[in-house]
Amino acid sequence: MSAVLPKAFPSNLNCSHLPAKPKKKKLVASPQVSTKGELVMDERDTSKSARSAKVKRKRVNKESTFANTIGYGDENTGFRVKKKESKAAVVEKKEKKIDEEVFNGGEETVLQEEDESYLSDTRFDECPISQSSLKGIKDAGYVKMSKVQEATLPLILQGKDVLAKAKTGTGKTVAFLLPAIEVLSKLPSSNLGGKVSPINVLVLCPTRELAIQAATEAKKLLKYHPSVGAQVVIGGTRLTQEQRNMQANPCQILIATPGRLKDHIENTTGFQARLKGVKVLVLDEADRLLDMGFRRDIERIIAALPKERQTLLFSATVPKEVKQICHVAMRKDHEFVSTVEEGTEETHAQVRQMYLIAPLEKQLSVLHRLLTEHISQDSDYKVIVFCTTAMVTALVAEVLVGLKFKVREIHSRKTQAYRTRVSQEFRQSKGLILVSSDVSARGVDYPDVTLVIQIGMPSDREQYIHRLGRTGRKGKEGQGILMLAPWEICFLNTVKDLPITEAAPCQPDPGCQGKILEVLARIDMRNKERAYQAWLGYYNSAKGVGQDKLRLVNLATEFSESMGLREPPALQRKVLSKMGLSKVPGFRSI
């Protein structure tokens, strides 16, 4: 590995790119319980401005925390207790327990500093919605509607198809769920019963985490609608188990990921007939669901639904192409609603965005420095580190664990039970780093994320915005750092209209590189091989990088060197062939 630092990375500068954090406020619980069942917190802080901030502590449901029940950090704890049970039975029980916890909502303790800029002046109780929904909303602690909720509710209640765009973390989930529940609760009873139990509201989400989260939100709103239920069908769980659940307790609201829904359409008896009852179809993260990765599944699903229905498309990003192809799902006379003013940025002003250029060989030590600095400034840190692929995510997580950071990892190569557990833990934690692939890029609502780091170029501008949107939710502050290699600078063109500034060059801690090499040396070779292959696959199809295959060979070698390897791993011929790289000189094959 070369020790020479490129120009963009001068050795005499310190890492001063992170803005100094304001002094932490001390939050002290005052023993008052409001009429809403909220525990209201007093804020004891010496600073005047801080004293004026409204801070609430919300208690949601249940006494036992999800974290306590499951026993994090020791995957095996739960398995060893009852020796007589088979491993499969225990796993099944554990997954069931996770499901129950997820859908009943474990205790969630959230400290909130309210900045109400995302809210409108309209209160929910001024709207023409049912008393049952209002009670659920009140219990959830929502008083005023967010701007997107205020803008879309009347249109949806009028029966219009709606394509809605609103910034990340501004309440789009409630914006589509609440009116959908209202539509459902007004259906004549013939639609609610009979031989076939119809699905009346179908919500599609691009990731499992998002589907689970939407179901949790639905449960809150349905609390006082005893005859309406919401169910989730997602990949990574047993199809037969889902079939049994649906048969035992068919619900009117189904929240699904597209692949698994398609499976049910094709393999579950009576499912197609149930779908004929759909009155409202929602595509959450619509632009993602309509892009090529999902399009076929979506078209197949739409073909199974009645044409006479209402369709709602929601996202924080609605590129031109989506407006052009939304007719795949919507009626021509649909309404387009945007709470992002024309000519203004799609990101939040209170989230400071920076980019930082570092060669691959230095990125882990720069990451180390960024994290160390952030943690020293904020003991309540909650960081998400996004990586390009699942296997690169696994590798970066392993390195950070080796460097003694408190880390969890989440990506598609983990079992669904693991992903659900980690997601719940991160939601409820402070002082934790989540290393993630794009499974957490969109929609996932982790409260109080203090910093989002993106390593390597995101797949596109939209993905950058959604990943960044994991911080600065509900009007809170946040920071985002995009770390690019010098040859990835072209990505900046796609986000040049966003307020993203160059961070001061970062000098890693002396000695850190040595530690990283030691950690890398201990990592199983197979993990590095997998990361190399995944990295190559990603950049091979990345715009602005993948076209020049000869350059790609050199960049991939640079990546393998950044993992401490002297020579790049050999790849299977069929893998190279699949990537269209078999004839490119420089790749080793077996």
Ligand SMILES: Nc1ncnc2c1ncn2[C@@H]1O[C@H](COP(=O)(O)OP(=O)(O)OP(=O)(O)O)[C@@H](O)[C@H]1O
């Ligand atoms: N009217 C409201 N008042 C207060 N909080 C709300 C309101 N509506 C929704 N919320 C809360 O705001 C948070 C963000 O909502 P949500 O996850 O739906 O945002 P989003 O706009 O869908 O974000 P993304 O674009 O990232 O998917 C959630 O914790 C949700 O419970």
